[in-house]
Amino acid sequence: MRAFARFACIDWSGAAGERQKGIAIAACPTGDAAPQLVGTPGRWSRVDVRDWLLALADEGADMLIGMDFSGSFPFADAGAFFPGWASSPADARALWALVDTIASAEPHLAANSFVDHADAAPHFRRHGGREGHAFGGGTGRMRIVESRTAATPASCFNLVGAKQVGKASLTGMRLLRQLDGRIPVWPFDPVPASGPVLVEIYTGIAAMAAGLPRNRTKVRDTATLARALAALDSATPPPLARCDDHSTDAIITAAWLRRAAARPELWQPAPPFSPTLAAKEGWTFGVP
Template structure:
């Protein structure tokens, strides 16, 4: 099984604007040394994250990189991402291209133009009570991996509320398309023998593995972060470190990736994980 010497977690954001406080990047090495933030909070934009990833590709970094957004939308439940739309893509890579193409003139890798698109909007729940006729009602449509996790994720088609992940997922799709295959993405690509690899993660899975109770996974103080890292066999980052929930998520999840990457069953989930699901919906690393 592939062994990595470096690990990183990117806590992502779908918010409007350029420099976003919701983006945090943390790194750690394969030893038990502490994870550290890469750059001060508020210094990252989606474009600078893309540039950082390109640098990791250029140096062939031996790094496993976790991204906290959904790589794709539900497909298996209705046999399409956007049933009834003649531009509905056949697989996840085509979905990334569609989102980026519709939003190509929007700055900062934003994706508001996609959810406002006449045909796409039918599938989203948006603010001010605007629920598309094809949203599906209730909690909304879910990917198969989302029905398997205890983390209670929100539907990617839901754009309302604190738990919504749709906006970050759409902006992340633009980033993945613009990477143009320079870094493989699991499980859409096989594990490379060398160089960086990207996986989708839920930071709440890492927090629960670090001893946080489900539903109370957010950490905002040095003591809580140190306790979570200790549970993962890691020393805490040296003070001073900025402690908001985004930087905490990045620090703890980077340390969790270091422990989880050596667990073979996480790379080979049980059914319904399959080649067809891999090509369309993808999977979240850590959901067995």
């Protein structure tokens, strides 16, 4: 199992527009130093994040980076991402390519045209009471990993409500396609001996590991942030200019990732995890 010198968390956003108040990045070295925010929260664009990651690739940075979006859609439950669509991709990399190609004319790594595509739309729950016939009702389809997490997951096909992760995941897939070949993404790629590595993370897992209740994982005050970081054997950063939950999600998760990276079972999850499943659905780092 490889050791890393630095750790980072990207709290991502699928919201419309160029600059995203929901994007924050925090990073920390080995040891117990407090994670520090990178750049200015609320001023990042998705393209900025892509370029920051490409710079890390050029640098050969010895960094493990968690990205807070799903790297793929459910596949195993129905034998396809989009049952009934002849162009439904065979694996996650082909899915990234399909999303990025269909949405290629949209700026800011947006993916609205993919959701509006005649063959994709029936699989999503969208605003305005538009639920496609293939959405499946209820909470929607889930990946295998989402049935294993102690946190409360949401279907990637759901684009409605505060807990929806579909928009972030679709824009994240465009990011992954544009990074493909420059930074390995576990578990789609093997972990290299050097250089940066990306993993999918869920900030709720980190928050619960820091002692926060399952239904109250968002931190918006410095005292709670300090307690959460102490539970992760981490120092607390100086008072934040703005103690919003995007910044604290990134800070807490970077500290958690520093500890979690040393746990072998998180790099080799138990069955039904397998290379075949990983190539299609990916996996959330932190779910053994």
